[in-house]
Amino acid sequence: MAISNMEVRRINRNNIFRHILKLNEFSKNEVAISLRLSLPTVAQGMEYLESIGLVEQAGVLPSEGGRRPMSYRCRKNAKVAMGVDITTNHVNIVVVNMALQILYQHRYKEVMDESEEALDWLAGTIMETIQNLNISAEAILGIGFSIPAIVGEDGSMILAIHESMKISQRFFQKLIERTGFPFKMINDANSAAHAECSYHERKSFVYFFLSNSVGGAYVDQEGKIQYGRLMRAGEFGHVTLHPGGRKCYCGRVGCLNEYCNTMLLSNLTGGNLEQFFAKLKEQDEVCAEVWETYMDDLALACHNLLNIYDIPIVLGGYLGEYIEEYIPELEKRVIKYDSYIAGHSMLFAPQQKRMAAAIGAAGQFIEEFIAGI
Numbered sequence: 001m002a003i004s005n006m007e008v009r010r011i012n013r014n015n016i017f018r019h020i021l022k023l024n025e026f027s028k029n030e031v032a033i034s035l036r037l038s039l040p041t042v043a044q045g046m047e048y049l050e051s052i053g054l055v056e057q058a059g060v061l062p063s064e065g066g067r068r069p070m071s072y073r074c075r076k077n078a079k080v081a082m083g084v085d086i087t088t089n090h091v092n093i094v095v096v097n098m099a100l101q102i103l104y105q106h107r108y109k110e111v112m113d114e115s116e117e118a119l120d121w122l123a124g125t126i127m128e129t130i131q132n133l134n135i136s137a138e139a140i141l142g143i144g145f146s147i148p149a150i151v152g153e154d155g156s157m158i159l160a161i162h163e164s165m166k167i168s169q170r171f172f173q174k175l176i177e178r179t180g181f182p183f184k185m186i187n188d189a190n191s192a193a194h195a196e197c198s199y200h201e202r203k204s205f206v207y208f209f210l211s212n213s214v215g216g217a218y219v220d221q222e223g224k225i226q227y228g229r230l231m232r233a234g235e236f237g238h239v240t241l242h243p244g245g246r247k248c249y250c251g252r253v254g255c256l257n258e259y260c261n262t263m264l265l266s267n268l269t270g271g272n273l274e275q276f277f278a279k280l281k282e283q284d285e286v287c288a289e290v291w292e293t294y295m296d297d298l299a300l301a302c303h304n305l306l307n308i309y310d311i312p313i314v315l316g317g318y319l320g321e322y323i324e325e326y327i328p329e330l331e332k333r334v335i336k337y338d339s340y341i342a343g344h345s346m347l348f349a350p351q352q353k354r355m356a357a358a359i360g361a362a363g364q365f366i367e368e369f370i371a372g373i
């Protein structure tokens with residue numbers, strides 16, 4: 001099907017905007033050269049972006065002979081989105097701009113339930129954060145909530161939620177009544193995988209989400225997450241790792257979730273994973289013993305995933321903050337199961353180590369906005 005001129009113009013200005021979001025200051029000519037577009041095409045696109053307040057003039061650049069070219073910059077903070085990652089024990093809040101640069105981040109040790117106190121606290125914290133950042137209500141595209149749950153594709157419905165969570169869909173409806181912003185929910189692992197895609201050029205990888213619960217996502221060659229028919233693709237937490245093993249909250253036994261969740265580690269240090277790794281470095285015997293078993297189980301899990309996908313695995317979630325220095329050891333253990341990966345880097349720490357799930361949740365609104373330019 002032929003594309004109309006209008007559509008070509010839209011695609012061009014969209015590409016221009018995505019490109020300049022990565023730059024500080026630039027001239028039209030630089031953009032034209034980088035994107036291999038004609039100068040009039042870039043000028044037309046920039047004029048439109050300026051008219052809707054997404055680009056502004058920054059000054060003049062030194063002359064290269066002839067008239068000094070005007071320099072521009074992207075108004076990256078013209079639109080922002082908030083991401084709220086709700087886990088069993090924490091609420092992680094971020095505010096990002098259109099370039100997904102973090103304007104605010106904080107981890108609160110709060111347990112959410114459907115009580116008025118919890119709702120008041122979260123609604124109050126959201127409003128206070130926005131006020132403190134001096135952001136106008138019109139600049140806010142929406143609030144993305146990352147949760148350990150299976151969420152419907154449009155982000156408006158919870159299909160199933162982790163048993164440790166004391167909130168349901170009602171919680172979000174009440175919260176939105178209090179704050180008034182558009183909202184979407186997203187599965188925590190999918191959300192973190194989205195963030196990883198945004199910060200990394202790596203195409204096609206498995207995001208292995210290792211937090212208080214375990215999940216994951218498969219990102220295809222196009223850099224898109226494959227959700228599956230029932231939105232359950234990548235639920236690695238509930239494949240069987242040890243038949244007849246520990247009872248899982250899902251009702252089955254021996255699920256990977258029971259062997260690779262990070263609470264197995266953080267429970268030894270009062271729920272603080274950072275402290276667990278600090279004690280592990282101090283060669284604390286109990287921590288070392290638990291870590292030894294954990295690494296064996298993680299290696300078996302990675303071996304299984306590599307056999308299914310044969311693409312790089314990013315070890316994210318809470319573990320992603322600490323795993324980098326243990327990857328060589330983990331690879332050694334995976335090679336014991338199958339030597340074919342020897343000499344090939346297949347396991348990686350995430351690019352975005354902290355707050356990835358919250359960033360990904362906010363990122364949904366940013367991507368939607370940019371796609372519509």
Ligand SMILES: [Zn+2]
Nearest residue numbers: 238248250255
């Ligand atoms: Zn299970």
